[in-house]
Amino acid sequence: xxRVFMLAAAALALAACSTPALQHPTTPASAPTASASLHxxxxxxxxxxxxxxxxxxxxPDPNTANVSVQVWYNVGSxxxxxxxxxxxxxxxxxxxKATKDLxxxxxxxxxxxxGGFNNASTYDDFTNYYEVxxxxxxxxxxxxxxxxxxxxxxxxxxxxxxxxxVEEELRQRVLAAPYGRLFYLDIAQANFSVHPYGRxxxxxxxxLDAATVEDVQRFHATYYRPDNAVLVVAGNFDxxxxxxxxxxxxxxxxxxxxxxxxxxxxxxxxxxxxxxAAYAPNVPLPAVTxxxxxxxxxxxxxxxxxxxxxxxxxxxxxRLYHGLVYDQRVATQVFSNFExxxxxGAYTLAAVLSEGKTPDSGLAALxxxxxxxxxxxxxxxxxxxxxxxxxxxxxxxxxxxxxxASEIAEAAIRFGDAAHADQYLAAIQAVTIGDVQRVARQxxxxxxxxxxxxxxxxxxxxxxPGQAIVASPHIQATALTIADAEVPSFALxxxxxxxxxxxxxxxxxxxxxxxxxRTLDNGLRVIVAPNHALPLISADLRFDYGDAxxxxxxxxxxxxxxxxxxxxxxxxxxxxIAQGIESIGANLAEDSGPxxxxxxxxxxxxxxxVAFSIMADIVRNPTFANDELERxxxxxxxxxxxxxxxxxxxxxxxxxxxxxxDGPYGQxxxxxxxxxxxxxxxxxxxxxxxxxxxxxxxxxGDVTPEQGFAMAxxxxxxxxxxxxxxxxxxxxxxxxxxxxxxxxxxxGAGQAAxxxxxxxxxxxxxxxxxxxxxxxxxxxxxxxxxxxxxRIKRGLSYGAFSSVSARxxxxxxxxxxxxxxxxxxxxxxxxxxxxDRIGHxxxxxxxxxxxxxxxxxxxxRTVETTAGVASxxxxxxxxxxxxxxxxxYTRDVSNVTAAQAxxxxxxxxxxxxxxxxIAGDASHFDAGLRRLRHxxxxxxxxxxxxxxxxxx
Numbered sequence: 001x002x003r004v005f006m007l008a009a010a011a012l013a014l015a016a017c018s019t020p021a022l023q024h025p026t027t028p029a030s031a032p033t034a035s036a037s038l039h040x041x042x043x044x045x046x047x048x049x050x051x052x053x054x055x056x057x058x059x060p061d062p063n064t065a066n067v068s069v070q071v072w073y074n075v076g077s078x079x080x081x082x083x084x085x086x087x088x089x090x091x092x093x094x095x096x097k098a099t100k101d102l103x104x105x106x107x108x109x110x111x112x113x114x115g116g117f118n119n120a121s122t123y124d125d126f127t128n129y130y131e132v133x134x135x136x137x138x139x140x141x142x143x144x145x146x147x148x149x150x151x152x153x154x155x156x157x158x159x160x161x162x163x164x165x166v167e168e169e170l171r172q173r174v175l176a177a178p179y180g181r182l183f184y185l186d187i188a189q190a191n192f193s194v195h196p197y198g199r200x201x202x203x204x205x206x207x208l209d210a211a212t213v214e215d216v217q218r219f220h221a222t223y224y225r226p227d228n229a230v231l232v233v234a235g236n237f238d239x240x241x242x243x244x245x246x247x248x249x250x251x252x253x254x255x256x257x258x259x260x261x262x263x264x265x266x267x268x269x270x271x272x273x274x275x276x277a278a279y280a281p282n283v284p285l286p287a288v289t290x291x292x293x294x295x296x297x298x299x300x301x302x303x304x305x306x307x308x309x310x311x312x313x314x315x316x317x318x319r320l321y322h323g324l325v326y327d328q329r330v331a332t333q334v335f336s337n338f339e340x341x342x343x344x345g346a347y348t349l350a351a352v353l354s355e356g357k358t359p360d361s362g363l364a365a366l367x368x369x370x371x372x373x374x375x376x377x378x379x380x381x382x383x384x385x386x387x388x389x390x391x392x393x394x395x396x397x398x399x400x401x402x403x404x405a406s407e408i409a410e411a412a413i414r415f416g417d418a419a420h421a422d423q424y425l426a427a428i429q430a431v432t433i434g435d436v437q438r439v440a441r442q443x444x445x446x447x448x449x450x451x452x453x454x455x456x457x458x459x460x461x462x463x464x465p466g467q468a469i470v471a472s473p474h475i476q477a478t479a480l481t482i483a484d485a486e487v488p489s490f491a492l493x494x495x496x497x498x499x500x501x502x503x504x505x506x507x508x509x510x511x512x513x514x515x516x517x518r519t520l521d522n523g524l525r526v527i528v529a530p531n532h533a534l535p536l537i538s539a540d541l542r543f544d545y546g547d548a549x550x551x552x553x554x555x556x557x558x559x560x561x562x563x564x565x566x567x568x569x570x571x572x573x574x575x576x577i578a579q580g581i582e583s584i585g586a587n588l589a590e591d592s593g594p595x596x597x598x599x600x601x602x603x604x605x606x607x608x609x610v611a612f613s614i615m616a617d618i619v620r621n622p623t624f625a626n627d628e629l630e631r632x633x634x635x636x637x638x639x640x641x642x643x644x645x646x647x648x649x650x651x652x653x654x655x656x657x658x659x660x661x662d663g664p665y666g667q668x669x670x671x672x673x674x675x676x677x678x679x680x681x682x683x684x685x686x687x688x689x690x691x692x693x694x695x696x697x698x699x700x701g702d703v704t705p706e707q708g709f710a711m712a713x714x715x716x717x718x719x720x721x722x723x724x725x726x727x728x729x730x731x732x733x734x735x736x737x738x739x740x741x742x743x744x745x746x747x748g749a750g751q752a753a754x755x756x757x758x759x760x761x762x763x764x765x766x767x768x769x770x771x772x773x774x775x776x777x778x779x780x781x782x783x784x785x786x787x788x789x790x791r792i793k794r795g796l797s798y799g800a801f802s803s804v805s806a807r808x809x810x811x812x813x814x815x816x817x818x819x820x821x822x823x824x825x826x827x828x829x830x831x832x833x834x835x836d837r838i839g840h841x842x843x844x845x846x847x848x849x850x851x852x853x854x855x856x857x858x859x860x861r862t863v864e865t866t867a868g869v870a871s872x873x874x875x876x877x878x879x880x881x882x883x884x885x886x887x888x889y890t891r892d893v894s895n896v897t898a899a900q901a902x903x904x905x906x907x908x909x910x911x912x913x914x915x916x917x918i919a920g921d922a923s924h925f926d927a928g929l930r931r932l933r934h935x936x937x938x939x940x941x942x943x944x945x946x947x948x949x950x951x952x
Contacts, residue, residue, distance in 0.1 A: 040395060042422045045408055046239065052255040053227025056246055057408050057418055059234035061401065063533055065510040065860060066116075067235030068401040069141045070130040071149070072409045075223035076123045077201030078263055078343075082477040084211050086166065086203015089122040091219050093162040095129065096120070098153035100490045101499040102144060105792060107131075108783040110140055110501060113850030115857020124197050125342045126413045132402050134857065135236035136505040139245055142233075143502055146249035149229065151490045152220055159213045164795025168751075170202050172798050172818050175750025178645040179352065181280045182287055182454045186469045187337070190276050190450045191291050191346040193472040195267040200471070214487075218480040221487045227255050232409040235401035236508055258486070265476035267293075267344060274450040276469050281748040283456040284645040285332065285638060288362045289350040290370065291450040292443050297340045297414050303427035304439040305347065309338040310386035311378050311436070312369070313349060316578035317385070320349065323369045326574070329631060330357050330365045332638035340414055346450075347443060354638050359453035374444040377437035385583040390428050392585030392604050399534055399865050510860040510890075515873060515883035516705035520713065522721045523693025527883055528708030529700040529869050535605040537701035538866040539612070540874040541619060542598040545689035548664035548730040548809075555947075556669030557677055558592040560632065561685050565599065566590055567628040569621040574628060577614060586611040588618070594665055594732070595808045596878050597690065602867055605702040608711065616715035619690065624682045636674055647746055647753035648818055650919040650941060654742050654951055655757040658915035659812050661949040663734025670946035693721045696877040701866035732809035735759045740915050741933040742951065745922035746941045752824035752920025755816040756831050760908055763806040763879040767904045773896040774905040775804045776851035778838045779815050783850065785838070786815060789830045796823050800831070808879065813908060821924035825932065828918065832911040839906035842898040855893050 045059045080087040096118075097104045111118040116133030131141050174180035184202045192198025231250065233242060270293060295301050313320050313336035324331035331351035338347055349370065353362040397403035411421040452469070492498075513529040520526060550557045566588060567574040581588050586603035588611075599619055603611035643649035653668050660666030667673075697716065699708040761767050779786035779802025790800035800817035815835060819827045843851070862868040863886065873883045918925060922938060930936050939952045 040391060040425060043398070043404060043408060045418065047418060048243075050226065050247070050251055052251065052253055054250050054253075055230045055412065057230065057232040057412070058239050058242055059232070059404050059408065060237055060239050060242075061234065061404075062236055063511070064236050064401050064864065065135055065508045066132050066401050066864065067135045067138045067233060067237055068130060068132045068405040069138065069145060070128060070232045070405045070409050071145050071229055072126055072128040072232070072413045073224060073229045074126055074413055075228065076125045076127055077199070078124050078196040079223065079261075079478060080196065080199060080201075080203070081215060081219070081480050083207060084215060085199045085207040085471070086170070086201065087207070087211060087215065087219065088127060089201055089203060090163060090166050090208060090211060091216055092120045092122045092127050093166055094154060094158060094216060095148055095152065097158045097162065098492050099147040100151040100153060100493050102147055103492060104158065105783070107144060109850070110137070110144055112781050112783045112854050114504070115853040115860065117857070122201055123339070124201060124345070128409065130402065130406070132861065134860070135508040138233070138235075138237050138242070138505075140501040140504060142245050143249050145231070146253060149224060149226065149250070150253040152224070153490050153492050154213060154216045154220065155491075156213055159216060161792070161795045163208055163211065165791055165798060166203075167205055167208055168796065168819060169798040170205065170208075171751045171820060174202055176647055176818065178283050178642055179287060179454070182278065182289070182452065186276070186278050186452055186454065187289060187291060187346070187348055189469045189471045190274055190452055192267055192475070194474055194476055195265045195343060196263060196475055196477055197267075197341065197343070197345060198472055199475050199477070215480065217487050217489060218482050221256075221482055222261060222480055225256055225260070226250060226253050228260055230409055230412045232405045232412075234405035234408070256486075258482070261478045261481075263343070263476075263478060270448040273446065273448055276450070276452045277464070278452055278454045278469050279457045279460040280454070281457045282645045282746070283454065284641045285353055285355065286357070286359045286362065287350060287352045287454040288359050288366060289348055289452045289454070290363075290366055291346045291348040292445065293448055294341070294345045294347040294443065296344050297342050298416065300427075301439050301442070302340055303424060304431050304435045305338065305443065306390065306428060307383065307386045307431045308373070308436050308440055308443070309336050309347070310389055311382045312336060312373065314386075314389060315582040317575065317582045319369045319373055320351070320366070322575065324351055324362070324365050325635070326631070328365050329354060329634065330362050332635050342414065352642070354634060355641065359455065363451065363453065370444050374440045377433060377440070380433060381579070381583065383431070383433055383436065385579070387429055387431070388585030389582060391425065394425055395534055395536060395604065396602070399536065400861075510863060512863055512886050513700065513869060517883065518709050520692065520717050522717070522719055524712070524716055524719070525696040525877065526709055526712040527696065527698045527873055527877065528703065528705040529698065529873060529883065530702075530704055531700060531866055531869065532702050535702050536866050537603055537605050537608050537699065537703050538870040539601040539615065540598060540698045540870040541600070541615070541695055542596050542874040542878055543690055543695045544596055544729070544878060545694065545727070546592045546596045547594050547667065548732045549685070549689060550664075550667050553673060554677055554681055555667035555673040556636070557681055557685055558597055559669065560636070560674075560677055561682055561690070562590040562592040562597050562599075563632050563636070564624055564628060564682060565618045565622040565686070567632060568623045568625050569617045570623060571621070572614070572617060577618060580614050581611065584610050588615060590618075594811070598874070600867070600871065608703070612711055612715045620719055622686065624679055624686070626679055629679055629682065633674055633677070636669070637671060640669065640671065640674070644941065644944070647749050647751055647919040648816075650744050650746065650944070651753035651755045651816065651917045653946055654744055654917045654919065654944070655755050655812070655814060655915060657946070657949050657951055658740045658742055658917060659735060659757050659759055661734070661736035664730040664732040665735070665807070665809065665811070666949060668946045672947050687722070688727055691721050691726075692716060692719045694726055696874055698870045698874040698877070700869040700873070729808060732807070735810070736949065739913050741929070741936045742915070742917045743922050743926060743929060743936055743938045744917070744919040744941055744944060745938055746920055747923070749821065749920045751818045752821045752918055752925065753816065753818045754824055754827045754831065755814055755917045756828070756835060756911070756914045757812055757814045757917070758908060758910070758914050759810050760804055760813040761806055761810050762808060764881070765806070767907075768806055769892045770896050770900040770904040771804055771908060772855065773848070773852060773893060774838055774901040774909070775802055775813070776855050777843045777847060777901065778802050778834060778905075778909070780851060781854050783854070785834045786817070786831060789834060790817050790819075790827055794830075796820075796827055800827070821921045824918050824920055824925040825928040828916060828929070829932070832914070835909045835911045835914065839902060839909045842902050845898070848898050848901065852893050852896065856890050859889050
């Protein structure tokens with residue numbers, strides 16, 4: 001689901017700014033015009049087909065330290081057997097378990113434990129499995145992928161465990177999320193009467209419970225075969241050696257002699273539209289959607305629809321955002337769902353409405369924008385903007401081995417031809433205004449549309465159906481008809497008989513660009529880190545004051561300031577800013593965190609001057625018009641209302657107060673504090689804290705140090721610093737020493753969120769790296785102990801993790817998981833046990849090495865992109881650390897000993913001192929929790945008071 005405007009917890013703590021004297025950064029005459037074109041180098045790959053039908057694509061690149069291995073199978077949720085919705089997704093999970101030579105969880109040992117990652121996704125048409133690992137681990141990953149293609153072990157214990165995990169995923173994504181039912185169930189079910197696209201891929205609890213081990217074995221034998229897959233590898237490898245390994249590991253897998261069953265269902269031409277009312281518990285704001293039939297992937301109109309979709313629903317200058325969110329203020333979020341499908345699909349436009357708006361008013365506004373583009377067409381400027389943005393996105397995707405491999409695999413599966421990756425870009429560049437209007441008239445046929453009005457259960461009239469949208473009884477499905485004799489069965493071989501994974505090759509070092517630094521006369525520090533691999537430039541401008549600087553009663557002011565800087569300057573309106581930055585395919589993002597406020601920029605190198613001119617303008621010359629303040633305030637209030645309907649978000653708010661009380665880190669934006677913020681507050685905050693001598697500007701990418709310093713001087717050099725001295729940092733060391741047990745009662749919640757939190761350390765504390773390693777052992781990834789105990793062993797959650805947020809002052813340590821309500825107490829006990837254990841036992845050598853590798857690998861992937869480098873360096877600067885600290889990160893992590901990790905954990909991880917927050921339907925866990933914790937505070941969510949440290 002593509003979100004044009006995302007309501008997230010991080011966007012709820014608002015901030016405010018002040019206006020300095022008039023300052024007008026100039027754009028050099030050499031700045032390119034918006035119509036300038038940029039050539040995108042085609043993807044260079046070599047393709048061959050093995051005798052068993054496996055298509056293999058190789059994209060070697062010596063300029064990275066990683067490889068991405070991806071295997072995409074041409075089978076997705078549309079192939080779920082009859083009565084088994086959610087089956088392909090369930091099977092995706094089982095593919096990560098055992099093979100004849102690999103015990104369960106081995107894929108995580110081979111990827112995360114060596115510094116990489118793995119994951120998979122189930123779409124309507126296909127399922128993809130992918131890894132990114134250090135380049136020297138290519139051979140073991142190829143071997144392992146061949147293992148699970150050819151000898152997957154499917155037993156009852158694995159099946160039961162993963163089915164439980166999938167059911168928790170369904171509860172978390174669908175039942176607990178306020179709009180989960182709408183986006184995961186209702187839209188699909190309303191749009192299809194025959195084609196299996198109308199059967200949601202997430203499935204249902206009943207269908208998942210009905211599945212059997214025999215079903216799974218048949219599914220694997222039917223579809224997981226070499227002639228139904230593509231293997232794509234991108235990164236640093238020798239192609240001749242790669243081909244040898246592919247032949248060795250994948251070549252022996254036999255291609256079955258039977259045909260692959262294919263979906264023959266054809267969705268009938270829709271004779272008339274549909275209009276549905278749907279209701280669900282815990283829906284804070286109404287939503288509306290309009291869907292239309294969409295052509296198949298091979299239609300020549302798909303690139304045109306991509307451009308139309310961008311014009312309609314991407315960015316703040318899009319038709320939907322500008323019309324519904326900015327101008328009419330009828331919506332707080334707008335969405336589009338444009339997924340290219342092998343068979344004709346559905347194109348959806350949607351809006352979550354603002355407080356007080358009705359579904360009918362939201363629907364009328366959405367209809368108006370659709371009619372306007374259909375009947376009046378689009379402008380040349382909109383067309384150019386869409387093309388620029390799609391082109392820039394393609395360049396950004398090609399910045400990593402993972403992105404390049406994904407693009408080739410998707411082209412091969414979705415479109416049937418890997419060359420389509422480049423052909424698609426060419427087709428987009430060739431789209432005309434006439435094409436867009438023609439396709440808009442074809443797609444936006446109101447006689448064939450499907451409308452959904454989605455509201456809270458309380459809005460349902462007495463006697464009306466509670467869930468009006470159900471899957472059609474005529475949905476077709478392909479049965480698994482393989483004879484029993486043709487279904488192979490594998491068992492994990494005894495340890496002594498197992499083939500071991502190949503050993504890794506010699507390591508390939510990550511390339512960290514050398515940074516050059518300079519301080520401008522006004523005190524702005526500038527750091528430039530060149531990387532000329534792609535024509536991209538990233539910039540990150542960070543100021544040393546954030547949410548902790550919010551004054552009493554004005555929590556959210558720093559974030560409000562960040563949100564408002566791009567909503568109008570002395571010479572540009574909010575619309576001008578959005579159109580200006582988006583028309584060149586660039587991205588600007590403004591944010592505030594606990595310790596800092598920031599503006600980040602991502603742009604093509606040939607558009608850098610235009611992009612920097614706009615960036616400098618919003619930083620230096622915001623006007624904070626009252627009308628913009630009121631608009632952003634209402635959006636934020638709407639977002640907060642949505643967040644307070646989600647158990648995970650609620651638990652996060654409560655934990656912040658539990659750890660830090662009324663201290664600067666404890667302040668949480670609330671309806672009251674947001675309504676109290678005035679334009680004067682915003683102006684004052686900006687004037688005091690957004691100043692050059694409090695900032696660092698990091699520029700990375702296709703730029704030399706001299707060019708970077710020149711850009712900084714051009715756009716920020718004449719920015720006058722205030723005469724007043726820099727304000728002192730807030731004393732964020734204040735915290736609440738008494739641990740609390742907070743139970744937030746959310747009646748009818750689809751899940752419970754369980755969190756344990758402690759006060760941790762500051763970033764410059766000498767314990768930082770030992771604590772980072774200790775946390776990696778505890779809950780810093782899929783292979784860590786929390787996930788092992790909660791998800792892998794017991795299937796109680798979709799994931800259990802912990803984090804260390806080291807800040808200027810000691811930040812929080814939080815361990816959390818979401819689970820079904822009746823398992824909340826059990827999950828709390830499991831988390832507490834692991835928190836206690838981490839400070840009392842030495843981590844075994846293999847475990848410690850693996851968790852260090854996961855930290856180092858994650859770091860390596862961060863510095864693989866220009867944006868990652870810019871953000872990492874500016875974050876270091878915030879904490880008074882030099883750019884050179886990037887180069888020592890691997891050594892700092894590697895040098896931590898087991899004793900150091902244990903000893904630091906003993907000081908910081910203590911379940912007796914930990915705060916506990918559980919948000920969910922308390923009727924299921926109140927009594928059980930009180931037997932374990934004597935100080936339970938039960939707070940109905942309707943009475944949750946974020947303005948008070950007491951929360952009530």
